[in-house]
Each structure stands twice: as structure tokens, then as C-alpha cells.
Amino acid sequence: MRKLCYLLLLLLAGILTTQAAQPPRKKVAVVLSGGGAKGVAHIGALKVIEEAGIPIDYVVGTSMGSIIGGLYAIGYTPAQMDSLVRMQDWSFILSDAVNRNEELLIKKQRSEQYTLTVPFKNKPKDALKGGIISGRNIARLFSELTVGYHDSIDFNKLPVPFACVAEDLVDGKEYVFHSGKLALAMRSSMSIPGVFEPVKWKGMVLVDGGMINNYPVDVARQMGADIIIGVDVQEGLVGADKLNTLADITGQIINLMGVEKYNENVQNSDVHIHVNVKGYSSASFNEQAIQVLLERGELAARRNWESLLDLKRQIGIAPNFVPKPHGPFVSRSRRAQEKIDVVPEIDPGEMPENTISVGVHFDNESQAALILNTNVSLNKKKTHQASLTVRLGQQMSGRLDYTAHPFDPKWYVTLSYQLDDNDMDLYNDGSQFSTYSYLHHLAQVNISRSWNSIRCSLGGRYEYFNYKHVLLPSGFDDGTLDLQNQHLITYYGHMQFDSFNRRTYPTKGIKWNVLAEIYTTNGVNFDEGRLCPVISAFWEGAFRVRNRFTILPWIGGRAILNRTYSFAIANMMGGNNPGRYVPQQLPFVGVDYMQLAGSKLFTAGIRFRQRMGSNHYVTLTGNTGVQNDEWQHLFRGMMWGGGLSYGYDTFLGPIEITFNYSNVTHKVGTYVSLGYEF
Numbered sequence: 001m002r003k004l005c006y007l008l009l010l011l012l013a014g015i016l017t018t019q020a021a022q023p024p025r026k027k028v029a030v031v032l033s034g035g036g037a038k039g040v041a042h043i044g045a046l047k048v049i050e051e052a053g054i055p056i057d058y059v060v061g062t063s064m065g066s067i068i069g070g071l072y073a074i075g076y077t078p079a080q081m082d083s084l085v086r087m088q089d090w091s092f093i094l095s096d097a098v099n100r101n102e103e104l105l106i107k108k109q110r111s112e113q114y115t116l117t118v119p120f121k122n123k124p125k126d127a128l129k130g131g132i133i134s135g136r137n138i139a140r141l142f143s144e145l146t147v148g149y150h151d152s153i154d155f156n157k158l159p160v161p162f163a164c165v166a167e168d169l170v171d172g173k174e175y176v177f178h179s180g181k182l183a184l185a186m187r188s189s190m191s192i193p194g195v196f197e198p199v200k201w202k203g204m205v206l207v208d209g210g211m212i213n214n215y216p217v218d219v220a221r222q223m224g225a226d227i228i229i230g231v232d233v234q235e236g237l238v239g240a241d242k243l244n245t246l247a248d249i250t251g252q253i254i255n256l257m258g259v260e261k262y263n264e265n266v267q268n269s270d271v272h273i274h275v276n277v278k279g280y281s282s283a284s285f286n287e288q289a290i291q292v293l294l295e296r297g298e299l300a301a302r303r304n305w306e307s308l309l310d311l312k313r314q315i316g317i318a319p320n321f322v323p324k325p326h327g328p329f330v331s332r333s334r335r336a337q338e339k340i341d342v343v344p345e346i347d348p349g350e351m352p353e354n355t356i357s358v359g360v361h362f363d364n365e366s367q368a369a370l371i372l373n374t375n376v377s378l379n380k381k382k383t384h385q386a387s388l389t390v391r392l393g394q395q396m397s398g399r400l401d402y403t404a405h406p407f408d409p410k411w412y413v414t415l416s417y418q419l420d421d422n423d424m425d426l427y428n429d430g431s432q433f434s435t436y437s438y439l440h441h442l443a444q445v446n447i448s449r450s451w452n453s454i455r456c457s458l459g460g461r462y463e464y465f466n467y468k469h470v471l472l473p474s475g476f477d478d479g480t481l482d483l484q485n486q487h488l489i490t491y492y493g494h495m496q497f498d499s500f501n502r503r504t505y506p507t508k509g510i511k512w513n514v515l516a517e518i519y520t521t522n523g524v525n526f527d528e529g530r531l532c533p534v535i536s537a538f539w540e541g542a543f544r545v546r547n548r549f550t551i552l553p554w555i556g557g558r559a560i561l562n563r564t565y566s567f568a569i570a571n572m573m574g575g576n577n578p579g580r581y582v583p584q585q586l587p588f589v590g591v592d593y594m595q596l597a598g599s600k601l602f603t604a605g606i607r608f609r610q611r612m613g614s615n616h617y618v619t620l621t622g623n624t625g626v627q628n629d630e631w632q633h634l635f636r637g638m639m640w641g642g643g644l645s646y647g648y649d650t651f652l653g654p655i656e657i658t659f660n661y662s663n664v665t666h667k668v669g670t671y672v673s674l675g676y677e678f
Contacts, residue, residue, distance in 0.1 A: 025316035029058035029225030031217050031269070032065030034190075034210035035233035036282025039064025040085050040290055041275040041297030045231040047078035048301035052308040054229065055315070055323040058161045060220040062209040064282075065231075066164030066189035067142075070182055073162035074149055075329035082294060084145075090285035091651065096136045098351065105498055106412060106450040112503045113371065113678035114357040115652050121352045131197040134348040135187065138196075142183040143342045147331070149182045150343055156223075158182075160326075163223060164189045165209030165216045166199075174212045175204060176219055183343040192282075201345055214258050217265035227315055229308070230269040231297070233277050234262070270314070271307045275300040287614035353377045353385060360652065361675035365592055366581075369393030371678050382409075391678070395581075396421045410450055418442040424581065427574075427595045430665040436483060439466040457494040463487070465568045483567055489523040492516060500542060504654050504676075505609070505617055505647070507550045512539040519569055532562040534569065538578050538586070548611040556586050557602035571597040573625065576658065577677055589621045590641020590662025592669045598627040600634055617647040621660075639664055643671075 030049060032042045042065060049056070061069030071081055092099070096119070100108060111117055118132070143150070155162045155178050166175045166188040177185035188199040188206035199206045213219070217228050266272055275297050280289050301308075312319055357373040370392045378384040387401040399418040405411055420440040425432055446459035467483045496513040500506035519532040526532035538556035545551055556578060558571050572582055574591035581594040586603050588595070605623025612618060622642040628634045641662025648655045653675035660669045 026226035027057040028227045029220035031220050031230040032061035032069045033215040033232045034063025037284040038233040038277040041233050041293045042068040042231050043078050043081045044294045044297030045301040058223050058225050060163045060216050062165045062214050063190045067186050070186045073158045073160040075159050075327040077327040093137050104450040105455040113676050114359040117355050117357040119352040120354050134197045136348050139342050139346040146182045154179045165213045166206040167212040169205040184345045187346040215262050215265045217268045228269045229271045231273045233275045273300050353382050363673040366394045412448045414446045416444040427593050436470040437468045453499045455496045460491045489520045491518045506542040507544040510541040527564045534560050550609045552607040555604040560599040571601040573597045589623050589643045590660045592671045598629045601627040615649040619645045
């Protein structure tokens with residue numbers, strides 16, 4: 001027994017002696033530079049660093065590098081982050097837009113005709129206070145991704161110790177986050193001045209760390225790192241010929257501000273993985289760019305493969321050393337994420353009701369048009385609002401709305417006045433036969449209840465049509481086209497539904513509306529003691545068959561249920577969308593203008609849409625229609641038409657060109673448009 005004890009003691013002494021003889025391995029830090037969208041290349045590089053078997057003891061980043069680094073520090077794997085950056089709708093994340101599925105339908109309808117909407121709290125001059133983007137959706141995303149780390153913590157106690165860099169505008173000094181709330185640190189480090197609203201915290205005004213230290217190797221050294229592996233997505237200074245966009249200019253300013261420290265930090269790196277980001281900018285968040293940048297990050301790291309393997313000897317580990325597996329981060333379900341509170345320090349708060357909006361549209365039929373809107377709350381409780389909308393172009397108009405919420409925010413009582421000054425061309429059987437101009441006065445009262453996808457309305461309106469100039473063919477005589485000044489008093493009920501997932505090029509959902517109107521000339525009857533009822537309905541759907549291929553059918557109709565009616569309420573057809581020129585117009589691809597139709601009009605069609613790349617779309621459309629004044633003759637002359645279009649979805653709205661043909665026009669037409677319809 002005594003011999004066994006001596007043997008165990010000798011064995012233990014040998015183990016301790018061996019361990020004492022082996023020096024502790026050196027500490028390794030991965031440093032990730034800033035660069036906006038170019039920073040997604042860090043994910044590809046991290047994947048290769050892990051493959052090489054390099055232990056990562058610290059991760060330090062700036063701007064986009066702080067986001068990738070912060071997520072890696074709490075356990076996200078390169079594979080998880082690869083999926084994250086691919087699945088995000090970056091045009092939504094990098095804006096203050098409200099999620100379409102979470103917004104009341106009435107607000108969607110009001111906002112989606114504008115290219116840009118900027119909220120303000122008190123005065124219009126405050127609209128761009130701090131930055132164009134307040135960061136509402138970024139704050140929500142960061143809060144969801146860092147759930148479990150919302151408390152103030154020591155970043156050295158994360159699964160991988162972490163630090164990131166911001167700049168304090170109060171004194172111009174560098175501020176390094178070693179503790180605090182992770183989402184706050186990430187949001188502060190990526191706040192590009194003028195673009196994102198700065199983060200105000202502890203008396204500081206924090207902006208993008210790239211302004212002062214975009215490749216923070218020195219921070220990693222101060223944390224105790226012996227070996228530095230840097231991943232750098234900066235392109236360096238560029239010439240005048242390449243400074244064309246806001247993203248180009250912003251990137252150049254950031255590079256100029258910290259060029260001296262950057263050069264020092266590059267020299268202080270043990271392995272400097274410089275990613276080729278030529279052709280991409282900090283704003284290149286589209287699907288194709290993200291794919292390429294992920295690949296380039298991985299490729300750049302593989303070009304340094306031998307250097308990474310040589311590091312193992314410097315670190316003091318065996319060539320076949322395999323570090324402890326990293327991650328994965330266990331995230332909550334989507335339903336649970338919806339209940340997560342946004343980290344208060346980065347939450348911009350409730351979206352202000354006061355807004356300034358602008359929309360621009362161009363097409364080769366009505367030329368250029370501009371729409372301007374301002375919406376202002378009249379009391380602190382936001383139960384009363386006023387809105388002024390002005391449209392400039394061939395069709396000019398001004399509209400003033402007063403809205404009250406008498407019961408709750410989902411109930412709307414609206415009083416409106418609108419004045420339109422229109423110059424119109426009218427076609428019949430494919431040929432232009434009338435040009436006319438008129439003033440249109442509208443006064444309306446409406447009460448509606450809105451949900452996220454449904455809106456129900458009841459109302460009444462008074463209209464006065466003042467026809468100024470009318471050019472008709474010589475000898476033309478048709479009671480319908482007796483363009484005399486007219487007063488109309490109309491009562492209506494309207495129900496609308498919209499579950500489209502996008503406002504342009506939707507891939508799923510349906511959209512429909514049903515409108516019942518009773519027209520009168522004096523509030524009691526329309527003609528010979530009778531009323532003039534009109535029923536209209538329109539339905540369209542979007543059904544994704546494959547990832548990039550969508551089928552979009554539609555059907556619509558409008559029937560005037562009275563033998564006599566005036567031109568002001570006559571049915572019209574033409575254009576790609578309902579209400580293109582006048583509210584009672586149904587779409588018909590192949591007719592690019594306003595075509596007079598019979599009192600019973602029905603159209604139906606289908607679109608086959610293929611997405612090419614990230615934002616390119618090719619659409620093949622076919623449609624048919626019938627129209628007549630008599631039900632029994634409705635199918636006497638079938639109309640048909642179709643078109644082929646190419647579209648590109650931009651932040652200004654879609655750019656689209658369509659070539660079409662129909663048996664109504666008997667010729668090939670071309671329609672070019674830019675921007676959202678309004």
C-alpha cells in the first residue's frame with residue numbers, strides 16, 4: 001500500500017513538472033475593420049480562421065466589424081451569421097419604415113405612394129435632426145439578436161472577450177466599449193454621422209468608430225493579445241473619378257480621418273487579411289453583393305492559409321491543435337422575439353405622427369409629376385391631425401384633410417377638400433377623339449375602421465365638375481359625352497383588404513376592394529326621380545411558385561346600374577394599375593391611355609414574373625375584357641392584350657419599361673415609368 005502511494009506521488013510530480021516546463025500559449029485576437037456592407041466579408045474570413053484551428057481569445061471591431069464581432073463574441077457561428085445577413089431585408093432594416101404587416105391599412109395606403117417620408121416631433125426643421133435614419137429597425141434587430149445580453153455586463157466575461165470602438169463628438173476622443181449593453185455598443189460603433197442618429201449615453205454623443213479608429217489593432221494589444229489576425233475591408237483612398245455617390249464620399253471621409261492610425265495598425269498585425277472589395281461600397285446590401293462579399297472574405301483568408309498555419313508555432317500550439325468548438329448561439333423562436341423589448345438606450349421611441357413626405361413619378365404618358373405632403377398632429381394626444389397634399393404635373397391637385405380619432409386610434413373620421421386641375425386625352429376604339437380640361441372640386445366626409453389588412457369605410461361626398469375646354473369630333477352626339485358642368489352628391493360604402501408582403505413586386509398575399517356608390521345630382525335622385533347606383537370590385541393575388549417565380553392573377557369590374565349617366569362617372573379602362581388616370585378606371589395592359597368603356601366593364605388577367613438577380617424582374621402579362629352598355633351584349637366583342645416588361649426595383653421606386661399590344665389599339669405600345677404610382 002505504501003509503495004502504491006509513493007508511485008502515485010511520483011506520477012503526480014511528473015505531471016506537474018511537465019506542465020511547468022510548457023509555457024502558456026500566446027493569446028490571439030481577431031480584429032475586424034469597419035466598412036458597412038463590405039464588412040459581411042468578415043464572416044467568410046472567420047470561417048477560414050476556424051478551419052485553420054486557430055484559437056480566438058479576443059475579438060475587436062469597429063462599425064460593421066463591431067456587429068460581426070459582437071455576435072461572434074456571444075456564440076454566433078460563421079454559418080449562423082451567413083444565414084442572418086442573407087435573410088435580412090436590408091432596405092427595411094436600414095430605414096425607419098414600419099413593418100408592412102404591423103401597420104394599419106389606412107396608413108399603408110397613405111404612405112406607400114411616397115419615395116421618402118421623414119418624421120419630426122415638433123417643427124419641420126427637426127426632421128433631419130441627428131441623422132436621416134433614427135435607427136428604429138436596427139434597434140429592434142440588435143435587441144433580438146442579443147437577447148440574453150440586454151443587461152450591462154463586462155465584455156471580458158462573454159464567451160469570447162470583446163471590445164468595439166466609437167467616437168465621442170463632445171470631445172472628439174475615441175471611446176472603447178469594454179462593458180455595458182452589447183446592443184448599445186454595436187449601435188454606437190456603426191452610427192455614421194449624418195446618416196444614422198448618434199447615440200446619446202452618459203453625457204456622450206457617440207458616432208461611428210471608423211471616424212477615429214477603423215482597424216483597432218491597438219485596442220486588441222491593450223486587452224492583452226500577443227498575436228493579431230486582422231480582417232480589413234477598407235479599399236484605401238480613391239481618386240476623384242470614383243467619388244460619385246454618398247457612400248463613396250462617406251467612405252473616403254472615414255478613411256481620411258484615421259489614415260495615420262490605420263497604417264500603424266496594419267504594421268502591427270501579425271496576419272493582415274485584406275479583402276478585395278473593388279466594385280462594392282458601404283451601401284452594397286443587395287443579395288448579389290452580399291454573396292460576392294462573403295466569398296471574397298473567405299478567398300482572402302484562404303490566400304493567407306499558410307500564414308495562419310505558421311501562427312500555430314508562434315502561438316505555442318501543435319500543428320494539429322483543434323480549439324474548443326465555438327457556439328452555436330441558441331436564439332428564441334420568431335414568436336418569442338416579437339415580445340422582446342428594445343434596449344432602451346437605443347430605442348428612438350414611438351414614430352412621430354408629424355411627417356414630411358415627397359414622391360416623384362415619371363412616365364411617357366403623363367410626363368413628370370411631384371407629390372408633396374405634410375401631416376401634423378394638432379394636439380398632444382394625437383387624436384386630431386391635419387394633412388396637406390400637393391401634386392404638381394400634368395394633373396395638378398391640392399388636398400386638405402382633417403382627421404379625428406373619436407373612439408380609439410383605429411377609428412378615423414375624416415373631413416376633406418380637394419381641388420384638381422386636369423388636362424385629359426380620351427380614346428375610343430384605339431383612337432384619340434377628345435381632349436378636355438376641367439376643374440374638379442371635392443368635399444368629403446368619411447368614417448372608417450382600419451385593421452392591419454382590412455379597412456371598412458362609409459361616407460358621402462360632394463363633387464363639382466367645371467369643364468373648361470372640350471374638343472370633340474365634328475358632329476359627335478352622345479348623351480354620355482355631354483360634358484356640361486355638373487354637381488354630384490354621392491353616398492358610398494367601401495371595404496378593402498391588403499395582405500401583400502411588399503408594396504412593389506409582391507411574392508405572396510392578396511388584395512381586393514369592393515365599392516358600392518349611389519350617385520345623385522341633388523342628394524335625392526339622379527335622373528327622372530331615380531338614383532344611379534354603381535358597383536365596382538377588384539381582386540388580385542400573388543402566389544410564389546418557386547423562390548424567384550411568382551404568378552399574379554387579377555379580375556375586376558364596374559357596373560353602372562342605370563340607363564342614363566353622365567360622363568363624370570363613365571367607365572374607363574387602360575394602364576397597368578386600377579385608377580391610373582381617374583378613380584373609376586380599370587387596368588388593361590395593351591392600352592396605355594384612358595379609353596372610354598361601356599357602362600358594364602370587366603377585365604381579368606394574369607402576370608408571370610421572374611426575378612433575375614436581386615432586384616431585376618421580367619414580367620409576361622396577358623389580359624382580356626368585355627364591355628357594353630347592355631348586359632345581353634356584354635360578350636359581343638371580346639378584348640384581349642398583353643405585354644412584356646422589364647423592371648428594376650430601386651429606393652426611388654421601380655424603373656419599368658413595358659412593350660404591349662392589344663386588339664383595341666392594333667399596334668405595339670411602349671410604356672416607361674419611374675417611381676411609385678400616385
